[in-house]
Amino acid sequence: MALRGNLRDFTVTQLLNLINLANKTGTLIVEAPSVSAQVSFRGGKLAYAKFDQEDNALAAILRRSNKLSLNQYHVIRQRAGQMTDKELGLLLINAGYVTQEDILVNLQQYFIDIIRRLFTWVEGLFRFENEILPPEDRVNIRLDLENLIIEGSRQLREWEQLQDEIPSLEMSMKFTDRPGANIRNINLSVEEWRVISYVNPKNTIQQIARATKMNDLEIRRIIYGLLQAGLLEIIRPAGIILPFSSRVLSSQDREKQKSLVNRLIDAIRSM
Amino acid sequence: MQTVKMVVTGPFNAGKTEFIRSVSEIEVVSTERKISSSRDRKVKEATTVAMDFGRITVDEDLVLYLFGTPGQKRFDFMWEILSEGMLGFIVMVDSSRPETFREARSILETFRAYAPTPYVVAANKQDLEDSWEMEDMRHALRLDPKVKLIKCIASERKSVKTVLLELLYCILAEMESEG
Numbered sequence: 542m543a544l545r546g547n548l549r550d551f552t553v554t555q556l557l558n559l560i561n562l563a564n565k566t567g568t569l570i571v572e573a574p575s576v577s578a579q580v581s582f583r584g585g586k587l588a589y590a591k592f593d594q595e596d597n598a599l600a601a602i603l604r605r606s607n608k609l610s611l612n613q614y615h616v617i618r619q620r621a622g623q624m625t626d627k628e629l630g631l632l633l634i635n636a637g638y639v640t641q642e643d644i645l646v647n648l649q650q651y652f653i654d655i656i657r658r659l660f661t662w663v664e665g666l667f668r669f670e671n672e673i674l675p676p677e678d679r680v681n682i683r684l685d686l687e688n689l690i691i692e693g694s695r696q697l698r699e700w701e702q703l704q705d706e707i708p709s710l711e712m713s714m715k716f717t718d719r720p721g722a723n724i725r726n727i728n729l730s731v732e733e734w735r736v737i738s739y740v741n742p743k744n745t746i747q748q749i750a751r752a753t754k755m756n757d758l759e760i761r762r763i764i765y766g767l768l769q770a771g772l773l774e775i776i777r778p779a780g781i782i783l784p785f786s787s788r789v790l791s792s793q794d795r796e797k798q799k800s801l802v803n804r805l806i807d808a809i810r811s812m
Numbered sequence: 813m814q815t816v817k818m819v820v821t822g823p824f825n826a827g828k829t830e831f832i833r834s835v836s837e838i839e840v841v842s843t844e845r846k847i848s849s850s851r852d853r854k855v856k857e858a859t860t861v862a863m864d865f866g867r868i869t870v871d872e873d874l875v876l877y878l879f880g881t882p883g884q885k886r887f888d889f890m891w892e893i894l895s896e897g898m899l900g901f902i903v904m905v906d907s908s909r910p911e912t913f914r915e916a917r918s919i920l921e922t923f924r925a926y927a928p929t930p931y932v933v934a935a936n937k938q939d940l941e942d943s944w945e946m947e948d949m950r951h952a953l954r955l956d957p958k959v960k961l962i963k964c965i966a967s968e969r970k971s972v973k974t975v976l977l978e979l980l981y982c983i984l985a986e987m988e989s990e991g
Contacts, residue, residue: 550911559951806980808870
C-alpha cells in the first residue's frame with residue numbers, strides 16, 4: 542500500500558509528523574520538475590538526506606563548511622575517490638584533520654538545511670519507500686524530528702490553510718499522552734510557551750488568544766505547530782456536557798435507549 | 813413509529829452515496845447534479861448537492877434513516893441542518909486521495925462542534941492499489957487512538973454493515989459509560 546501523493550496536498554511538515562509518530566524507517570523521495578531529494582529515516586528519526594543534483598559526499602560537505610581547505614579537498618578527491626564516506630571519515634579523524642564531532646555536527650547541519658529547503662516546496666510528487674534504508678556507506682545521524690516539525694510549521698503562512706486545520710476557536714486543548722515525549726527537549730519559542738502555559742480543558746482557544754493578546758492568525762499558527770509536533774490535541778471544552786438522552790432520545794429512559802440501539806444492531810447483523 | 817437518524821459525511825467523492833446505496837432498502841433518494849467544475853468532473857460526473865437519503869426498517873416500530881451530506885464545500889450550509897438530532901455520524905475518507913485528508917479532518921471537527929455524538933471514521937476504497945495504510949491514515953487524520961478507524965469498501969454491503977455496527981457499538985458504549 543502506498544504512502545504517496547503531492548506536496549500540494551500533503552506538506553513536508555505533515556509527512557515528517559507522520560514519519561515521527563509512526564516511527565517509520567525508510568526513505569522519503571520527493572520529486573519536483575528540476576530537482577529531487579531523498580531523506581532517510583530510521584525509527585522515526587532523521588538519518589540521512591541528499592539532493593540528487595548536489596555533491597553530497599562527506600568531503601564536499603566538510604569543504605563547504607570550511608572544515609577542509611581547498612587543497613585538502615582536492616587531494617582527497619584525487620587520492621580517496623573510491624573510499625566510502627565512512628572510510629573517509631575515519632581517515633580524516635585519524636589524520637587529525639577533523640574530529641568525529643566536526644563530522645557529525647556538519648552532516649547534521651547539512652541534512653537540516655536540506656529539510657529547510659524542502660519546507661519551501663509547495664509542489665512535488667512524494668513517495669515513502671519502506672524498503673530503501675538509510676545508505677550504509679554514508680555516515681548516518683540520529684536526529685529527533687520534533688524541532689524540525691515545529692520549524693516547518695512556523696513557515697506556514699497561509700491563513701486559509703490554518704483555518705482549515707483549526708476551524709473553530711471555541712475548542713479547548715489538552716496535552717497528548719505520549720510516552721517518551723519530553724517537552725523539555727523541544728525548543729519552543731516564547732510565544733509557544735505562553736500558549737502552553739494556558740493549556741487546560743477549561744480554556745478555549747479563543748480565551749487563550751485573549752489572555753496572550755494574540756489575534757486569530759497568531760494563535761492558529763502557534764497551535765498548529767504544537768498540534769503537528771504531537772504535543773497537544775484539540776478537545777471539546779470542559780463543562781459543555783450534553784447528556785446523551787437529551788441529544789437524541791429525550792422521551793425514552795436509558796434502558797429503552799439501549800434496547801433501541803440493540804434492536805438496530807440485531808437488524809443490521811441479520812441483513 | 814420511532815425513527816433514528818445517522819449521518820454519513822466526508823469530502824467530495826469519498827463514497828457517501830454508494831455507502832448508503834449498499835444498505836438502503838429503498839432506492840436512495842439522491843439529489844445528484846451534473847458537476848459544473850471541470851476539475852471536479854475529472855473525478856466524477858455527478859455529485860450530491862443537498863443530501864442522500866436511505867432507509868433501513870428494523871421492525872414496525874423502528875426505522876433507521878441514513879442521511880448523506882453533500883461533499884462539496886459550497887453546499888456545507890446543509891451540514892448543520894442534517895446533523896440535527898442525529899444518533900451518530902460516519903466520516904467517509906477516500907483512502908487513495910491524501911489531498912482530501914485535511915478536508916476530512918475539518919469536516920469531522922465541524923460535525924463534532926454541531927453535535928458531540930459518537931462517530932467513526934470509514935477508510936473507504938481500501939481495495940484500491942493507491943490506498944494508504946490504516947496506521948498512516950490515522951496519523952494523517954490526527955485521530956485519537958480511541959477513535960474507531962474502519963476499513964471500508966462502500967460498494968460492498970458486508971463492509972458497510974461492519975461500519976454501521978461499529979458506530980452502533982460506540983453509541984451503546986457511550987450510553988453505558990454515562991451510567
